[in-house]
Amino acid sequence: MNIKTIANMAGVSVATVSKIINNYTDVSNETKQKVLKIMHETGYRPSSSAKTLATKKSNLVGVVFAGKLNVDFNHPFFVDIINVFKKQIGLLGYDLLFFSNEKFLDNGEDYLARSKYFSVDGCIIIAGDEVESSVYDLDSSSIPCIGIDIELTGENSSYIMSDNDKISSKVVELFYLNGYRNLGFIGIERPSLVMKEREEAFAASLKTFGLPVHPEWFIYSKDYTEEDGYQAAKSWITKGVLPEALFAATDLVAFGAMRAFKESGLRIPQDIAVIGCDDIDACRYTDPPLSTIKQDKQKIGRLAAMVLFDLMNKQIEASSIKVEPELVIRGSCGLPEQY
Amino acid sequence: MNIKTIANMAGVSVATVSKIINNYTDVSNETKQKVLKIMHETGYRPSSSAKTLATKKSNLVGVVFAGKLNVDFNHPFFVDIINVFKKQIGLLGYDLLFFSNEKFLDNGEDYLARSKYFSVDGCIIIAGDEVESSVYDLDSSSIPCIGIDIELTGENSSYIMSDNDKISSKVVELFYLNGYRNLGFIGIERPSLVMKEREEAFAASLKTFGLPVHPEWFIYSKDYTEEDGYQAAKSWITKGVLPEALFAATDLVAFGAMRAFKESGLRIPQDIAVIGCDDIDACRYTDPPLSTIKQDKQKIGRLAAMVLFDLMNKQIEASSIKVEPELVIRGSCGLPEQY
């Protein structure tokens, strides 16, 4: 069943059928109705491959998780962003292609090759921990790209990210306004770009507010898990020098730290107040519930779709946007939720 | 840059280049090396659309979340399954297409039309709450489909699901072996197929073990959220008739119930033991950590990929597989973790 069959059945040319499919206006209504009827009756569906081959437009957006392959769906932030993005880009008429084929060429990370192969109209690139160089090949190609948490520099690229400076400064401000003066930080031993920004901004904010910056109050979790956070806090407790309030660079690490504190008989928030970062679901179910900083994923995902759409349709210049984060106050930081 | 350019540069025909690209063996090594070199130097990449048009094979698998559109990525089970599936199907040489385009035709749920449009080689269909009829159009088409938690009946379809009977019977058995005799259940008011199976199997298991089936110990959460579980348990407590041990059909509902119990001064597991279902991440961080039944998502996801692959390559007859669930013992059910 193809366009030719339909044309024959309707007694018109394929060109005319094509015009009807694509909503051209220079077709008589009579012809149009006749053809439409036949298309409906036969259940005819055009073929994307033929259309893409002829037009070089696929209406497909490639999804790239920059960093180790297949970590993507385990990453709550990724999942939330992609969910909003999918909805919004879908509204604009695009489908999503996830590159999973590991038989593609010799190395599995040749994103530009994959993107060209499928003639995607654009890509969304979400940063993981270690960004491989092939991502930048894509970035600097002619294919429009929108980066999340990664600074793309290509001519047809833009990026969106949370304002990490604000994330940290909001935490420091909150603690400061509520009388806390001795603030600590748990970071990650080998930090990603984002983690590094949060840490530096935290230290900078302490200075801004005239608060002490004690190196012994900056500790580092080996990795991003709850257990790593637990171990880090544990050795802190052993040393005996604890701050009054603590900012953990990710929620999971904060969970681990809270477990360690509780085990040692420390009360949260009375003995030590804790704020995490990311607002993962589980924050609501810990005891006490974890206060945290929430990235505005709705806004990030929607902006990503909008900007990419404009990029794909050459409507705007490349530009980058920083999105304001938001405090989520729960039991762990010693403030009323209405704050 | 196309196959013709490469052929001209190498001084061979396009047919020969095509054979080299597709690893045909009847090409002299000399010619092969020459062409390979040129392809490498020029960075030539074939085009999926042309190839798909010529072969009717796309190496694409369509992903369908049966139920309300766009719920998918918010669904932890879906995300975990798709993650494993993606890895495995990628190893077999396929990429994943997520249907998100909401401009497609008039109604957004015409999965068969979308699948035909993109010439996908097969589809994975994951069941949500309310399965729309268009899913069955896809199921009964010639396109191979693998269902997760949904009984597909098409000639080219198979399905994989957890053995829901076993889920409930394992819980009942566990409680029974540990001396609990009065068991309760929290279900969902308007249950999905899966939820209904769990409830019926629970009641059946009680009978098998000769335990009392008290209607007042079967209560129903309005929906799937933590808050709904809280409300359901709350009204249970008010009525004053509580079982010694409780099985909640989903973890989130179990969370809510635990919150209600704790608020009323009931101790978990001493006053009431609780087991949830699904093993979502947050189970590990509640107080006490929630015992639960874990579906073997690794196995389900991998099986789905394998069976679909065989289906797409006509290597097997349609068949369905039930996967054994697994108990995860944590603090909430009053048993040592080593159980």
Place this chain on the structure above:
DNA sequence: CTGAAAGCGCTTACAG
């Protein structure tokens, strides 16, 4: 308003 024909970039018998 309608249609003939070239072209998009591949694959595949088939002939040699």
Place this chain on the structure above:
DNA sequence: CTGAAAGCGCTTACAG
């Protein structure tokens, strides 16, 4: 081992 040519199902100037 190699190549000429038809075909996959669309779109798009262009002519009428």
